[in-house]
């Protein structure tokens with residue numbers, strides 16, 4: 001993908017743009033409304049890496065929605081804002097200029113032209129993100145942004161992952177999956193990812209974030225019509241296969257196969 005995200009989107013609350021997979025990877029005249037595979041799940045369920053791998057196998061785009069909340073937390077911190085102060089968060093949201101790539105092989109996130117792909121994964125951002133994700137007007141505007149990003153992607157499909165995707169952002173998606181895993185397995189996976197941090201501390205932080213986030217969205221219970229994929233006893237490849245089986249079965253049933 002090139003440096004400049006295209007096409008740019010104009011939107012009322014804040015600026016945003018997206019980049020889609022490299023030319024040639026989407027069929028010419030791709031469906032005007034991409035097929036949405038909506039995947040929810042808590043931290044450590046593997047939803048981000050599993051969703052991306054599933055998108056790759058399907059030849060779809062991938063939208064990591066948590067990146068938007070993380071980028072806003074980064075933006076708030078850059079302005080010296082306490083992210084537990086909803087009014088202050090709303091204020092800096094006014095000039096939140098967000099861009100994200102939907103390309104599975106060329107992922108980046110930018111705020112005001114600054115590449116924040118790595119910075120939004122820093123512990124200081126992770127610690128601050130629940131505060132911004134709790135602000136209702138922010139959630140509404142960001143939800144609309146996600147819908148616009150997907151609608152204008154020019155792709156046959158997009159795998160969208162987050163915490164409220166099957167229930168709030170795309171409740172009518174043809175494929176909706178809740179990816180879960182037992183809490184101790186999720187904590188172990190997270191601490192394996194964050195090798196420089198103490199396992200007990202990682203588990204405590206994960207449980208704390210689950211608790212804070214679950215006051216905003218219930219991402220631990222499957223809504224009606226949502227398929228559960230429990231990865232507690234599955235490795236990564238088996239989890240991706242399980243997700244792809246749900247996609248295949250659901251689309252097959254829909255198409256009368």
Ligand code: DC
Pocket residue numbers: 043065066067069070129130133161162163164165209213216217
């Ligand atoms: O999945 P993640 O850890 O990157 O998510 C970052 C934060 O954003 C986390 O606090 C959950 C929140 N989030 C949300 O509230 N809704 C979403 N659709 C995605 C993430």
